[in-house]
Amino acid sequence: MLGPESDGRRPTEGERGPGYPGEPMDKYQVLYQLNPGALGVNLVVEEMETKVKRVIKQVECIDDHHASQALEELMPLLKLRHAHISVYRELFITWNGEQISSLYLCLVMEFNKLSFHEVIEDKRKAKEITDSEWMQNVLGQVLDALEYLHHLDIIHRNLKPSNIILVSSDHCKLQDLSSNVLMTNKAKWNIRVEEDPFHKSWMAPEALNFSFSQKSDIWSLGCIILDMTSCSFMDSTEAMYLRKSLRQSPGSLKTVLKTMEEKQIPDAETFGNLLPGMLQIDPSDRITIKDVVHITFVSGSFKSSCISLTLYRQMVPASITDMLLEGNVASILEVMQNFSGWPEVQFRAMKRLLKMPADELGLQWSPELVEVVVTTMQLHDRVLDIQLCACSLLLHLLGQALVHHPEAKAPCNQAITSAVLSALRSYPEEESLLVLVYSLLAITTTQESESVSEELQNAGLLEHILEHLNSSLENRDVCVSGLGLLWALLLDGIIVNKAPLEKVPDLISQVLATYPADGEMAEASCGVFWLLSLLGCIKKRQFEQVVALLLQSIRLCQNRVLLVNNAYRGLASLVKVSELAAFKVVVQEEGGSGLSLVKETYQLHKDDPEVVENVGILLVHLASYEEILPELVSSSMKALVQEIKERFTSSLVSDSSAFSKPGLPPGGSPQPGCTTSGGLEQMIAWN
Numbered sequence: 001m002l003g004p005e006s007d008g009r010r011p012t013e014g015e016r017g018p019g020y021p022g023e024p025m026d027k028y029q030v031l032y033q034l035n036p037g038a039l040g041v042n043l044v045v046e047e048m049e050t051k052v053k054r055v056i057k058q059v060e061c062i063d064d065h066h067a068s069q070a071l072e073e074l075m076p077l078l079k080l081r082h083a084h085i086s087v088y089r090e091l092f093i094t095w096n097g098e099q100i101s102s103l104y105l106c107l108v109m110e111f112n113k114l115s116f117h118e119v120i121e122d123k124r125k126a127k128e129i130t131d132s133e134w135m136q137n138v139l140g141q142v143l144d145a146l147e148y149l150h151h152l153d154i155i156h157r158n159l160k161p162s163n164i165i166l167v168s169s170d171h172c173k174l175q176d177l178s179s180n181v182l183m184t185n186k187a188k189w190n191i192r193v194e195e196d197p198f199h200k201s202w203m204a205p206e207a208l209n210f211s212f213s214q215k216s217d218i219w220s221l222g223c224i225i226l227d228m229t230s231c232s233f234m235d236s237t238e239a240m241y242l243r244k245s246l247r248q249s250p251g252s253l254k255t256v257l258k259t260m261e262e263k264q265i266p267d268a269e270t271f272g273n274l275l276p277g278m279l280q281i282d283p284s285d286r287i288t289i290k291d292v293v294h295i296t297f298v299s300g301s302f303k304s305s306c307i308s309l310t311l312y313r314q315m316v317p318a319s320i321t322d323m324l325l326e327g328n329v330a331s332i333l334e335v336m337q338n339f340s341g342w343p344e345v346q347f348r349a350m351k352r353l354l355k356m357p358a359d360e361l362g363l364q365w366s367p368e369l370v371e372v373v374v375t376t377m378q379l380h381d382r383v384l385d386i387q388l389c390a391c392s393l394l395l396h397l398l399g400q401a402l403v404h405h406p407e408a409k410a411p412c413n414q415a416i417t418s419a420v421l422s423a424l425r426s427y428p429e430e431e432s433l434l435v436l437v438y439s440l441l442a443i444t445t446t447q448e449s450e451s452v453s454e455e456l457q458n459a460g461l462l463e464h465i466l467e468h469l470n471s472s473l474e475n476r477d478v479c480v481s482g483l484g485l486l487w488a489l490l491l492d493g494i495i496v497n498k499a500p501l502e503k504v505p506d507l508i509s510q511v512l513a514t515y516p517a518d519g520e521m522a523e524a525s526c527g528v529f530w531l532l533s534l535l536g537c538i539k540k541r542q543f544e545q546v547v548a549l550l551l552q553s554i555r556l557c558q559n560r561v562l563l564v565n566n567a568y569r570g571l572a573s574l575v576k577v578s579e580l581a582a583f584k585v586v587v588q589e590e591g592g593s594g595l596s597l598v599k600e601t602y603q604l605h606k607d608d609p610e611v612v613e614n615v616g617i618l619l620v621h622l623a624s625y626e627e628i629l630p631e632l633v634s635s636s637m638k639a640l641v642q643e644i645k646e647r648f649t650s651s652l653v654s655d656s657s658a659f660s661k662p663g664l665p666p667g668g669s670p671q672p673g674c675t676t677s678g679g680l681e682q683m684i685a686w687n
Contacts, residue, residue, distance in 0.1 A: 024092040025106065028056065040104075044111060053111040054089060058104040059182055066181065067093050067103050073179040074107070077154070081381070081422065084145035086110040086165060086175035105182075109175055116161035116172070116224065123231040124239075130228050132266035133303075138164075138172045139225070140297065140304020145174045146221065147289045148382065150214045152426070157183050157212050159220035160202040161227060184210040201243040205281055208247075215283035218292070222278030229271055230256055233263055246279050253279055270300045321345055325352045329361060333372050343383045346376045350389045358400055369397065370416070377419040384430065387423040391436035394420075398443055416444055417452065421459055431475050434468060438481035445488040453489050457496040462489060466500055469507045476518070479511050483524035490531040501537040504528065505546050512549055522553035523563035530566045533573035543574055547584040551594050558604055561611060568601075568614035575621040582622050586631040595635040602640055609648060616644055 028045035031053070035042070040059035047054065061067035071091055080087050090108040116138075123130055142164060149156060156163075157178040165173050200208065204219035223243050230239065234256075245252045253275060260268040274295045277287035287295075296302040324335045325348060332349050339345040350373065353361065362369075373390050380386040394416060420437045427433050441461075445452055465482045472478040486504070495501070508525045515521045529546055532538050538546055550567045557563050571594075574581040585594035598615055605611035619641060622628050632638075 024090065025056075025094045028054065055109045055111045057107040057109065057176065058094075059107070061093075061103045061105055064103065067105050070105050070179050070181040073181055074105075074177075077177055079425070080149075080152075080154075081378075082145055082148050084141040084171075084173050085148070085177075086173040088177075107176075110165065110173070112165040112167060114166040116164040116166070116228070119166070120161055120227050120231050121236070124235060127232050129232045129265060134170065135228060136267075136296075136302040137170055137304045140302065141172050142174065142221065143289060143293050143296075144304075144382075146217060147293065149174075149177075150217070150289050151382075155180075155212050155214060156217050156220075157207070159217050159224070161224055164224070180212060183207075183212060201240045204283065205247040206283055213283060214289070215286045218278050218286050218289065219283075221292070222275055225271065225278070226253075226256070226275060229260060229265055229268075232265070233259060247281065250276070250279060250281060267300075267302070270296060270302070273300075318348070321348050325349055329353070329356070329366075329369065333369060336372050336376065340376070340379060343380045343386055346380060347383075347386055347389055350376070350386075350393050354389070354393055354396060361397070361400070366397070370394065374415045374419045377423060381422055381426055384427060384433070387427065388433055388436065391420060391423065391433065391440055395436060395440050395443075398440065402443070414452075417441065417455065421456075421461075424464070428464070431468075431472055431478050434472075435477045435481045438465070438478075438485040442481070442485040442488040445485070446491060453492050454494055454496060456489060462486070462497070462500050465489075466503055466507060469511060473510060473514050476515060476521070479515070480520055480524055483508070483511070483521070483528055487524065487527040487531060490528065490535065493531075493535065495535060495537075498535070498537055501532060501535070502539060504532060505538055505542045509545060509549060512552070517556065519557040519560055519563070522556050523560050523566070526550060526553050526563050526566040526570060530570035530573065533570050538574065540578065540580075543578050543581045544584045547571060547574060547581050547594075551585070551597060554597055554601065555592075558601055561605065561608065564601060564605065564611055565614050568611070568618050572614065572618040572621050575618060576624075579625050579627070582625050582628050585618075585622060586628055586635070593635070595631065595637060598637070599635075599640060602644075606647075612644060612648060616641075616648075 027048055029048055031044045031046055033041060033043055034055070040057055043056045043058065045054050045056050046052070059070070061070065071093065074088070074091055078088055078091065086109060088107055088109060090106075092106050092108075094104050094106055095102065119130075122128075146156065146159075154177070156174065157180070158176055159174070163174065163176040165175050167173055202220045202223045204216040206213075207216045207219075223246075226243070227239055230242075234242065242252060242256065257268070257272045257275065260271065265271075274292065277291065277295075280286045297304065321344070324339075324345075325332055332352060336346055336349045353369075373393055377387060377390045420440055423433060424437050441456065445456065465486050468478055469482050472482075508528065511521060512525055529538070529550060533546075550570050554564060554567045571581075571585060575585060587593060598618070602612065602615055619632070619637065623632060
C-alpha cells in the first residue's frame with residue numbers, strides 16, 4: 001500500500017505503478033487552508049468529479065512504518081455507522097510535493113462550516129447564555145455517539161469543540177477521531193504542544209503524558225460542557241487558563257460552578273452534580289459515559305431528540321402498544337413505520353409477529369416485512385433486545401418460507417447480510433446473538449452466489465467463527481451454528497485465505513470430544529471435514545486424527561443419512577491421497593475396523609443409491625493400494641462389492657472406469673492419488 005521503501009528520493013513515475021499512494025490527492029482541488037489542528041494541516045478541498053467539499057487533514061509521518069501503523073489503526077474507523085459520527089471518507093498516504101522525503105497520512109473528512117467552537121465563541125462575544133433546550137439536545141447526541149464508540153472500545157483521543165461539527169442547527173456529529181500511533185509520538189507531540197497550547201487545554205492530564213483511555217474522553221467532554229455553560233461570563237483566555245488549572249487544582253471548578261448558580265445559568269444544579277465527576281485529576285475517580293447519561297437524562301430532567309438515546313425516552317404505554325398491534329401483518333407494519341423511533345414499540349411488534357400462526361404471517365418470504373425488520377435493526381443498532389428479536393424473526397420467516405417453498409430464494413439477502421454483520425460487530429461476544437446470526441447467514445449464504453461468501457470472509461467471519469469455536473466450547477448452540485456457517489462458507493470452494501482453516505481439524509476434535517454423543521454436532525463436523533479435504537486444507541499430520549473422527553461419527557449416528565454421506569465422502573477424499581489414511585480405515589481398533597463399519601452402513605442404507613455410491617467410492621480408493629487388498633478380501637468385502645455391482649448396474653460404483661486407474665509406479669507402491677490397475681475388479685479376482 002505504501003509503495004517503494006523511502007530512500008530519501010521521490011519515486012519516479014515508472015516506479016509508482018497503478019496503486020501508488022500519491023494518486024488519490026489528484027482527485028481533489030485544494031481551496032484553502034484552515035488553522036492547523038492538533039495533528040497536522042487541515043485543507044478544505046473540492047472533489048474534482050462531484051464538486052463536493054471535504055476537509056483533508058494531512059499528518060506528517062516519520063517514515064513508512066509510522067504511516068503504515070497509523071493507517072492500519074485507523075482503517076476500522078471507516079466501518080463505523082452512527083447518525084452522530086462523521087466517518088472518514090477515505091484514508092491514503094502521499095508524498096510532500098516539495099520535501100521529497102516527507103510522507104503524509106491524509107484523512108478525508110466531511111466539511112461543515114460550523115462547529116461547537118464557532119457557537120461558543122459567538123456566545124462569548126455577545127455574552128449570551130447557551131440555549132438550554134438546544135444544549136440538552138446536542139449533548140444527548142454527543143453522549144450517544146461517544147457511548148457508541150466506547151461500547152466498541154474506540155477512544156476519540158482528540159475531543160474538543162472544533163471536532164463536534166454542526167450538520168444543521170440541531171444535528172451535530174463527532175469527527176476527527178485519532179489513533180494511538182499518531183497521538184503518542186513524543187517528538188511530534190512536543191512541537192505541537194509548544195506551537196498550539198490552546199487546543200491542548202481540552203486534553204486530560206494523563207493524555208499529555210501519552211496515556212489515553214475512555215476516561216480521557218470524559219475529561220475532554222467535561223471541558224467542552226464547562227465552556228458551553230460558562231461562555232456568557234468568561235472570555236476565551238480565561239476559559240483556557242481555567243481548563244489548564246483544573247489539571248493541578250480542581251478547586252477552581254467550585255468557583256465557576258458557584259458563579260453559574262449566581263448568574264442563574266440554566267440547569268446549573270445538574271452541571272454542578274455532573275462536572276466534578278467528569279473533571280477528576282485521577283482517571284480512576286472519573287465517572288463513565290453511562291454515569292453522565294444517568295445524571296443528565298435519567299436522574300435529571302434533560303431531554304434530547306436523539307432517537308438512539310433510549311434511556312430517557314418517554315415510553316409508549318404497553319396497553320396502547322398492545323391495542324395498536326392487535327391487527328394483521330399489514331397493520332402491524334404500519335405501526336412499526338409510524339413509531340420507527342420507539343424501540344419498545346418495535347420490540348413488541350416483532351414479538352407479536354413471532355407469535356403469529358403461519359397462515360396469518362404468510363407462508364412466503366415477504367420483502368416488505370423483511371425491509372421493515374432490517375430498517376428497525378439499523379435504526380436501533382444499540383438495542384440488543386431488538387437485534388435479538390429481529391434476527392429471530394428473520395430466521396423464523398426464512399425457515400417458514402423454505403419449508404413451504406423449498407426451491408424459493410429469499411430476496412433482500414444483501415440487506416440482511418449488512419444488518420446482521422453490523423449487529424455482530426456491535427455485540428461480538430453476545431452468544432445468543434451469535435447463534436441467530438450464524439444460523440441466518442448459513443441459510444442465506446447457501447442460497448446466494450459465491451460473492452456473498454467472499455464478502456463474509458473479507459469481513460473476517462471465518463476468523464470470528466474459529467475464535468468462538470475455541471472460546472465457546474461450553475455453548476453447544478454456538479458450536480453447532482458456527483460449524484453450519486463454516487460449512488456454508490466453504491461450500492462454493494472460493495476461499496479468500498486458507499491459513500486460518502489449518503486450525504479447524506484440531507478445533508473440531510475439541511468440539512467432538514466435548515459433545516461425544518451429539519448427532520447434530522457430528523453431522524455438522526463431517527460436512528466441514530469433507531469440504532476441507534476437497535480444498536486440501538487438512539495437513540498430513542492431521543489425516544489419522546480426521547479419519548478416526550469421521551469413523552467415530554458414522555458409528556455414533558448411522559441413521560443420519562447426511563452425516564453418513566459426508567463422512568464417507570471425506571474418508572474417500574483422504575484415502576485417495578494418503579495410504580496412511582487408508583490403513584487407518586482398515587486397521588482393527590477398539591470400536592472395530594472401518595471395513596466392518598462399511599458393511600454395517602451398506603446393510604442399513606442398501607436401498608439408498610447415494611449412500612451406496614459414496615461407500616463404493618471409498619472402496620475404490622482403498623483397493624488402489626496393493627497392501628490394503630488382503631485386508632479387503634479377508635474382511636469379506638468381495639461379496640459386498642459383487643452385490644453392489646449387480647444391484648446398481650447404472651451406478652458409478654459399477655462403472656469400470658471408476659475402478660481402472662493407471663498402474664503402479666516403479667517399485668510397486670502406489671503414490672498418493674494413484675490406484676492399481678483394475679481397481680475393485682482386481683480385488684474381486686484376488687485370492
